[in-house]
Amino acid sequence: MEKKFEKKMISGWGGFPNKLTKIFYPTSISEILEEIKYGELIARGNGRAYGDSAINQNKTINMKYFNKIISFDDHSGTLVTESGVLLQQILNNFIIKGWFPFVTPGSKFLTVGGLIAADVHGKNHHKEGSFGNFVEWLDLIKHDGKIIRCSKNENKELFEWTIGGMGLTGIIIRAAIRLRPIETCWIKQKTIVSKDLDQTLEILENNMGATYSVAWINSTNTGKNIGQSLIMLGEHALLNDLNKKYSYDPLKLKLKKNKNVPFYFPNWFLDKKLVKFFNYFYYFFGKNSSKEKLVYWDDYFYPLDTVLGWNKIYGRQGFVQYQCVLPLENSKEGLIELLKEIDKSNVSSFLSVLKRFGDQISNFSFPMKGYTIALDFPANQNTLNLLEKLDEITLKYKGRFYLAKDARMKKEIFKRSDYRVEKFVDYRKKNNFNKCFISSQSSRLKL
Numbered sequence: 001m002e003k004k005f006e007k008k009m010i011s012g013w014g015g016f017p018n019k020l021t022k023i024f025y026p027t028s029i030s031e032i033l034e035e036i037k038y039g040e041l042i043a044r045g046n047g048r049a050y051g052d053s054a055i056n057q058n059k060t061i062n063m064k065y066f067n068k069i070i071s072f073d074d075h076s077g078t079l080v081t082e083s084g085v086l087l088q089q090i091l092n093n094f095i096i097k098g099w100f101p102f103v104t105p106g107s108k109f110l111t112v113g114g115l116i117a118a119d120v121h122g123k124n125h126h127k128e129g130s131f132g133n134f135v136e137w138l139d140l141i142k143h144d145g146k147i148i149r150c151s152k153n154e155n156k157e158l159f160e161w162t163i164g165g166m167g168l169t170g171i172i173i174r175a176a177i178r179l180r181p182i183e184t185c186w187i188k189q190k191t192i193v194s195k196d197l198d199q200t201l202e203i204l205e206n207n208m209g210a211t212y213s214v215a216w217i218n219s220t221n222t223g224k225n226i227g228q229s230l231i232m233l234g235e236h237a238l239l240n241d242l243n244k245k246y247s248y249d250p251l252k253l254k255l256k257k258n259k260n261v262p263f264y265f266p267n268w269f270l271d272k273k274l275v276k277f278f279n280y281f282y283y284f285f286g287k288n289s290s291k292e293k294l295v296y297w298d299d300y301f302y303p304l305d306t307v308l309g310w311n312k313i314y315g316r317q318g319f320v321q322y323q324c325v326l327p328l329e330n331s332k333e334g335l336i337e338l339l340k341e342i343d344k345s346n347v348s349s350f351l352s353v354l355k356r357f358g359d360q361i362s363n364f365s366f367p368m369k370g371y372t373i374a375l376d377f378p379a380n381q382n383t384l385n386l387l388e389k390l391d392e393i394t395l396k397y398k399g400r401f402y403l404a405k406d407a408r409m410k411k412e413i414f415k416r417s418d419y420r421v422e423k424f425v426d427y428r429k430k431n432n433f434n435k436c437f438i439s440s441q442s443s444r445l446k447l
């Protein structure tokens, strides 16, 4: 077992910013209660939020030893787990029994606590909403050391601020979440090629009935083909959809050996030319590859997880992901302006993903009806200058920002983007949460 305390520099998945903190690895609730007495801290799951939301420079509470699956009801599909359980652990245990999460983000190396605190979305938000929709209840340690069960019926207000509350209302210790039944572990994937943004949006709108949809955008093509994309639709395959070979054992997990990036690439590696080249080839090969096929669940949902430590290709200076959502009525104009602004700058986005969000009414979660774009840039001064311009464009089109990806936003920008910020700040103050649960991000944004 690791040491109980460790003083070290840590970051989120983007590797930027790095902060010195004292990490505490509790193994019991009483150990957490002891720490809460001494003030300022924040919970940390697997550190896969990109920026500084899971770091407190005084004390960061790493929940990795809260890793037990507690119970499962195979009638309702309700799973009770400790909050440090990884999504990967749930998938490995429950796919073979015919169950899958209702909502999954693009990585399985995330904890249940992190999934709830960021109220994550998947490729099915347009149809099924965010992760919080499938949380039945959660147990939270508050600043006063009380452990409170919250749900839609019990301590509702606290429940609703905790989902999407980025760890700023307390420490989630366990939760009950609902899984969906599946007949097979295969996804029927259909790839549609679009030549520009008009077509991309039209295809996504026409496929609102698809369970999963996502567009990979070639963000380096900003001429007449601006918004050129490959759109991937997906459905859980039924037994009838499988050929004889797979239908023999339709929920069988494959033994896979992940690749690993063994060292940090030089900071200059992903320059504008190389990113343009990569995007051109990705589009070219995607365009010509099979349009409809059965894809193994891991390859469909978590392609990035197959290369461990892929964040090292950005070099030691790290990278930042920019993710905003624009209201439906402004999406097209806003997206065009964002892509053109990026084109004018000295940096390009290596990976750019567009998703359609459906309706969502929530206290502090990120999604709202419209289009969300996620863009990856190397962390350098050119990027930071560019992102300030992208912030203004997002505000101009009445969009908002995803805290799970943020590493550098200014507090004024965040406040202007979302009328709910003030309510969240008031709620934290009224309940004294602001004296205890503090992250580097919440200090920067004055939450």
Ligand SMILES: Cc1cc2nc3c(=O)[nH]c(=O)nc-3n(C[C@H](O)[C@H](O)[C@H](O)COP(=O)(O)OP(=O)(O)OC[C@H]3O[C@@H](n4cnc5c(N)ncnc54)[C@H](O)[C@@H]3O)c2cc1C
Pocket (backbone or CB within 6 Å): 012, 013, 042, 043, 044, 045, 046, 047, 048, 049, 050, 053, 054, 063, 083, 084, 104, 105, 106, 107, 109, 110, 111, 112, 113, 114, 115, 117, 118, 119, 120, 121, 122, 165, 166, 167, 168, 170, 171, 172, 173, 304, 404, 405, 439
């Ligand atoms: C490759 C990749 C793909 C991703 N794709 C998506 C995607 O498609 N959709 C999406 O929505 N997100 C996506 N994300 C972001 C990710 O889902 C969130 O950042 C998630 O919160 C990370 O979980 P974690 O366990 O690593 O939490 P951390 O990064 O450790 O923490 C994130 C936040 O959760 C809080 N938290 C963690 N544990 C607890 C707890 N026990 N109690 C209270 N608060 C807690 C922290 O304080 C912090 O504010 C992706 C991230 C990566 C690296």
